[in-house]
Amino acid sequence: MSIITGYSTHDIRFPTSLSGDGTDAMNTDCNYSAAYVILNTTPNADSNAAASDTLKGFGMTFTIGKGNDIVIEAIKQLSDKLVGMPIESLFSDMGAMWELLTSDSQLRWIGPEKGVIHLATGAVANAVWDMYARSRNKPLWKLIVDMTPEEIVKCSSLKYLSDALTPEEAVQMLHERQSTKTEREKRALQEGLRAYSTSVGWMGYTTDKVQRLTKEALDLGFNHFKLKVGVSVDDDLARAKVIRDIIDDPQYQNKDKRVHAKTIEGKNAGPTGNVLMIDANQVWDVEEAIAYVKKLEQCKPWFIEEPTMPDDVLGHARIRKGLKDIGIGVATGEHCANRVLFKQLLQAGAIDVLQIDACRLAGVNECLAVMLLAAKFGVPVCPHAGGVGLCEYVVHLSMIDFISIAPTFDRNVVEWVDHLHEHFKYPVSVNSHGRYNAPLDKSCGYSIEMHQESIEKYTYPDGSYWKYEHPTIISKLQEGRRYV
Template sequence: MQAARIVQVSVQDVRFPTSREQHGSDAMHTDPDYSVAYVVIDTDSDLRGFGLTFTVGKGTEIVVCAVQALSALVVGKTLQEIVSDFRGFYRLLTSDGQMRWVGPEKGVIQLATAAVLNAVWDMWARAEGKPVWKLLVDMDPKQLISCIDFRYITDALTEKEALEILLEAQEGKKKREEQMLREGYPAYTTSCAWLGYSDQQLQELCSEALAEGWTKFKVKVGADLQDDIRRCRLIRQMIGPNNMLMIDANQRWDVGEAVEWVTRLSEFRPLWIEEPTSPDDILGHAAISKALAPLHIGVATGEQCQNRVMFKQFLQASALQFVQIDSCRVGSINENLAILLMACKFKVPVCPHAGGVGLCELVQHLILFDYICVSASLDNRMCEYVNHLHEHFKSPTVIRNAHYMPPQDPGYSTEMLEDSVEKHQFPQGEVWKKIPQ
């Protein structure tokens, strides 16, 4: 491994005006401008690391400030120092005696932590000449365990149990890796049915997706019940009775309202209702899960679940039937490893949240690792895909036959095109100078 010493952590506010065409619109986020706090780590060699955390416009500047605050804990360290005690480095970032107060391990500071750590993982994979998923797959189980902070979760998963899961999954690992390289990982699309899209747009996009081989579709709901019934009926008619449908309320409802609303939509046979209520309401999700079980509709959540402790409680309370990890909401790969292992122990399938800017590029590495080295199962498992903004990355996501194909370039697929970054910097970039503020 290169003895590269980190000399600078830079961060830029990069935003895309997606709200102008209603891309990404849902019941709670009606006008998102897909954005990132984009981090570049420079070393005293030619080795660099690229990371990001996703936002939806306003507030990205706050994440940028948090990254700048964390950078003092990173500059001066070598890559070898970090990865030889990755658990310690993770705890250093999340447990600074003063900055911890504005978390801890949640909110803006956790988004910033994810951006920095995503860049570190990208740099490590580049140093090894591997894509991140392959770096993880080739790693010794004990080394994987050493990257995880088990503090606060040992009542649900001990280090010994986590190691046993990884060791058990060694059997058949090579065949599963070959399968992924050959077939890819199953995906579903959210791109057809954003809440702000017209019926005509929805129909056209569904037709295109069906022609491309998509069989799993998600539709945004939650703003108006009668409109939801009409749109769900329309999309069910478009995709037919045998293709899969999911619905997503993006935290719009109270608990009782969620049960009542989803019951009205049950005729369209959704596999799950996603984020039916506050992302912090674990017992509320448990009540919704129990109420919807007779309808065979599961509850999915996690894209705004803030840390491994909350995921632990969701699993302990049987409050979700689908775990939705996010590559930027929690503390990067380190924390997602813990969540993947807990989900495996509790036998709950992982179906990651993706889309936005760079989320598909990032999370594809985690699902490949999960299947090859942890869960060894594709039952009820799929990863979200949104077809926006991939053209701004040097190693964009590759979809074939509605499957994520394993990335081949070294790193975490997070490096953006310099021209894209320059044009979309907020507020001084060329794109934003043309838009009235």
């Protein structure tokens, strides 16, 4: 039987701040980064199993540059806990594996279950899940949809959730979806999963660029588009008008009847059924959010994303109530620290759309718990993606959600950004209808393995890109540091 013998970590940063990609009202200079871990195994002495000789687990968490090294330090301390563990004993109780990572009484203090230590837990837990799926020759999503309801619930992080969802209720919910599971799996493989494009409307983009990208996205089959707002009402209205003028043009009629019929409330639908969403990235106080978004009513967005501080459950509930009249919903989640905050957002009726993040939540275990909660409360899960690696991750989560968990999938739509996929060995892709293709490669695991050349080139600060191709940037980034 193979054990985990050690690990390596890699601080990988891409210079995305140079292009203005990923720019919004809060995040003005993102270098999309991966705090990346590889778990190594070898068969132990008494094993004859040649197949597991080279089994590895790949995991990462996403950051936007500085601080990636801090997360890596946390990844090391969590990975230490796995060294020496027989992999099959981890796989046999993935819930216990998650407990092992999150219950260290000393490390828990610097969370608990939030921020750096939780982001790091996401990377490490996902690496174990990746290894588990590879060991079974299945993509991660398939590993999980093939589990029994009891098995899925056993590896979901349900601690602190029982006032909203008990394990028994969760099992019951999953059982109700069992008989139609195969049919949904078939459909997902045929059709893919509906995606939306964030690439059209970053804050740093000119209206010309927004116009060009929106048309391109429509031609690629997308019918949901997101625009960053929150710095200036006039500028927001101007860029929104560019998008609306195009997506409301009858030549771009949305042919996806389900979307047209169900995801949009009457007056915000627009004539073609194409959908606009807006995203403020937390810039407002609560009442300020309501007042500002009311000024954007004519943009007819489906929802306002991250109107205020992500921890503010009651604030989101207040904003949702304040915008109900004008038919604009509330979405949040990419900065939602853990399942307990999601539980409250659902209990308080604070959100119309739940946007989980595959690594801000502590890996697959906690994502399962949150998808189960969302199903209980009837709120669609539309994962946060983009950055680097997030699209690769979340397609697996949405496959699981669609096939095994969600009561309906009419409103669910997965964020898509066409950046940096070339660095992954099993890059995710969208089809000609603007829908995510299901990952099918039996060796893909959780799809997060990067090419060795990419790791080497973009390792910070010693990779060839940062050391040789970009000396100016690196010296600028380092000049502030005067550690004595």
